[in-house]
Amino acid sequence: MSSVCAVSELSLGELPMESWMSHLPCALWDTPLYHLAIPGSHNAITYCLDMNDRSPVDLTQPDMLQKLDKYMKPLIRPFVYKWAITQTVLMEIREWLDAHPKEVVILSFSHFLGLSPELHMLLLTTIRNIFTSKLCSKMEVVTLRNLWSLGCSVIVSYEHTISSSHSDLWPHIPYWWANKCKAEALIEAFEYRKQHGRPGGFFVTGINLTEDLKYICTHPTESLKDLVMSTYPTLLSWVKEQTPGSRVGSVNIIAGDFITESDFVPTVVKLNENLLKYSSTWCDMALSCQDWMSDLPEELWDIPLTDLAIPGSHDAMSYCLDINSPLVPSESDFFRLLDGLFYCFTRPTIFKWATTQDKTIDEQLSMGIRYFDLRVAHKPSDSSNDLYFTHVIYTHLTVLETLVSVAAWLESHPKEIVILACSHFEGIDDKLHHAFIFSLKKLFGSKLCPQKEAVLTLRSLWASGYQVVLSYDSQTAARHPELWPAIPYWWANQRTAQGVIKLPGLEQRYWTSRFYITENRKQSLRTLTYSNWECLRTWLEEQKPGSDPKSLNIIAGDFVGPLPLCSLVIALNQKLLRKNAR
Numbered sequence: 001m002s003s004v005c006a007v008s009e010l011s012l013g014e015l016p017m018e019s020w021m022s023h024l025p026c027a028l029w030d031t032p033l034y035h036l037a038i039p040g041s042h043n044a045i046t047y048c049l050d051m052n053d054r055s056p057v058d059l060t061q062p063d064m065l066q067k068l069d070k071y072m073k074p075l076i077r078p079f080v081y082k083w084a085i086t087q088t089v090l091m092e093i094r095e096w097l098d099a100h101p102k103e104v105v106i107l108s109f110s111h112f113l114g115l116s117p118e119l120h121m122l123l124l125t126t127i128r129n130i131f132t133s134k135l136c137s138k139m140e141v142v143t144l145r146n147l148w149s150l151g152c153s154v155i156v157s158y159e160h161t162i163s164s165s166h167s168d169l170w171p172h173i174p175y176w177w178a179n180k181c182k183a184e185a186l187i188e189a190f191e192y193r194k195q196h197g198r199p200g201g202f203f204v205t206g207i208n209l210t211e212d213l214k215y216i217c218t219h220p221t222e223s224l225k226d227l228v229m230s231t232y233p234t235l236l237s238w239v240k241e242q243t244p245g246s247r248v249g250s251v252n253i254i255a256g257d258f259i260t261e262s263d264f265v266p267t268v269v270k271l272n273e274n275l276l277k278y279s280s281t282w283c284d285m286a287l288s289c290q291d292w293m294s295d296l297p298e299e300l301w302d303i304p305l306t307d308l309a310i311p312g313s314h315d316a317m318s319y320c321l322d323i324n325s326p327l328v329p330s331e332s333d334f335f336r337l338l339d340g341l342f343y344c345f346t347r348p349t350i351f352k353w354a355t356t357q358d359k360t361i362d363e364q365l366s367m368g369i370r371y372f373d374l375r376v377a378h379k380p381s382d383s384s385n386d387l388y389f390t391h392v393i394y395t396h397l398t399v400l401e402t403l404v405s406v407a408a409w410l411e412s413h414p415k416e417i418v419i420l421a422c423s424h425f426e427g428i429d430d431k432l433h434h435a436f437i438f439s440l441k442k443l444f445g446s447k448l449c450p451q452k453e454a455v456l457t458l459r460s461l462w463a464s465g466y467q468v469v470l471s472y473d474s475q476t477a478a479r480h481p482e483l484w485p486a487i488p489y490w491w492a493n494q495r496t497a498q499g500v501i502k503l504p505g506l507e508q509r510y511w512t513s514r515f516y517i518t519e520n521r522k523q524s525l526r527t528l529t530y531s532n533w534e535c536l537r538t539w540l541e542e543q544k545p546g547s548d549p550k551s552l553n554i555i556a557g558d559f560v561g562p563l564p565l566c567s568l569v570i571a572l573n574q575k576l577l578r579k580n581a582r
Contacts (some may be wrong), residue, residue: 013270022102030564037244037271040255042208110159183231194249289368294415309545309572312371312556315356317389325394352524354392359561368566378427423473
């Protein structure tokens with residue numbers, strides 16, 4: 001087990017705080033950052049406030065304070081300074097990130113008092129020059145795994161209209177500010193807000209108390225630090241009761257004052273344990289999705305595969321669609337005519353709405369996908385026997401070269417089982433069917449599981465050396481004992497999460513009419529999927545595998561790489577352990 005996995009046995013609050021993100025369990029690497037609990041610093045740079053006369057009080061402060069500062073500066077400045085300072089330690093961000101390449105920081109720029117357009121551009125240029133390739137561009141779903149693969153470690157939120165025209169500037173992050181000087185009043189305000197739901201993306205819960213001029217005048221010997229430190233026990237007790245995630249009442253970034261003077265940071269990081277819904281055995285299993293079947297607890301080795309929760313990939317090969325290939329014959333004559341006349345416009349649209357995956361077949365296997373929806377076809381007017389995958393258009397990879405990669409992956413993972421669902425078969429006649437089936441038998445050989453195996457369990461498959469269940473949606477399959485019949489696919493035929501959930505559809509794919517695409521030209525299947533993911537995720541977490549009539553088996557989805565479908569589906573098998581333990 002890797003060092004990361006070994007650390008997972010500790011409480012998350014005991015992780016090394018200077019690199020806590022890189023030490024999180026692998027099960028959290030695909031969780032959107034806006035669903036993690038992240039410690040934040042309120043007014044982070046006030047450790048270096050200029051106490052000298054040359055630094056004016058900013059113009060947003062009350063007139064009374066500005067006048068007192070103007071006429072009684074020697075007396076007022078010490079008060080202003082000790083009530084404004086909130087930090088004592090800050091490292092140079094870029095140098096620190098160079099030494100901690102897997103940590104991610106969120107820099108929230110706001111207020112911008114006195115900044116002209118020219119100064120804004122100067123600031124942006126400075127930010128880009130300092131962080132260069134570490135800057136993360138705006139994306140729908142941002143996870144640790146995604147950021148690490150891109151080499152990004154800085155998210156810049158910029159509270160100004162200029163952010164909309166710059167891909168590397170994220171919009172303003174909502175900040176829940178209670179504007180209270182008592183901990184109890186602040187907590188009451190937050191509990192009220194939580195009842196009305198959390199924002200969709202990043203958001204900050206600021207447990208920073210706010211002093212007003214009256215409070216300062218009535219407590220002349222105190223400072224903001226005195227106020228904060230006296231209330232931290234109450235505030236941290238409330239923090240410990242919070243839960244990150246996507247549900248109503250969950251938290252994301254929690255920002256405070258004087259964060260190095262207490263257990264604030266480990267307390268917030270520890271909240272992420274609430275996202276790990278595993279027993280200690282289950283936690284260890286979840287750390288390696290690429291071998292999740294062989295890592296399942298022994299109690300599940302004799303459960304039929306039809307009763308396990310298995311993650312699947314819808315239109316698994318659409319990541320390699322050939323934008324210049326012809327339309328499949330089943331497309332309508334009208335659409336074919338439209339494509340011929342307005343090729344330059346139709347092709348980009350087809351490509352972004354037909355693409356359902358962005359990870360290769362090997363990457364999907366290593367992420368934990370075990371069911372593959374493979375739509376096979378032969379190109380019209382192609383004199384060769386080469387077969388391709390399709391989704392409106394054809395792939396540039398052939399079927400056989402793809403399946404060779406699958407066979408090679410299985411050699412390296414001898415206890416993982418895959419279900420290959422071959423279907424559609426456009427343009428394939430009997431001769432091509434027989435040639436294709438012959439190639440499949442030759443490629444997978446003794447790994448092919450025959451139909452004579454009535455009940456498939458992990459233990460029985462391992463004992464026989466079987467690793468491939470091959471579903472073949474054609475009457476030709478009846479003459480070959482190595483081929484299984486078509487696997488029923490519940491398809492909801494909807495384009496909203498609510499529609500998918502209400503109907504018996506297991507996948508997170510959305511049917512989209514050509515009219516809908518025309519009316520939403522700036523969207524894509526990716527943006528549609530991402531925008532509906534949270535609703536589907538909540539529904540998915542409530543499902544259970546097993547033999548009950550309402551239980552689920554294979555759950556297939558789109559964009560299985562960026563979205564944490566695999567870890568969520570695999571985790572559902574935990575419910576079988578609980579059921580067996582009763």
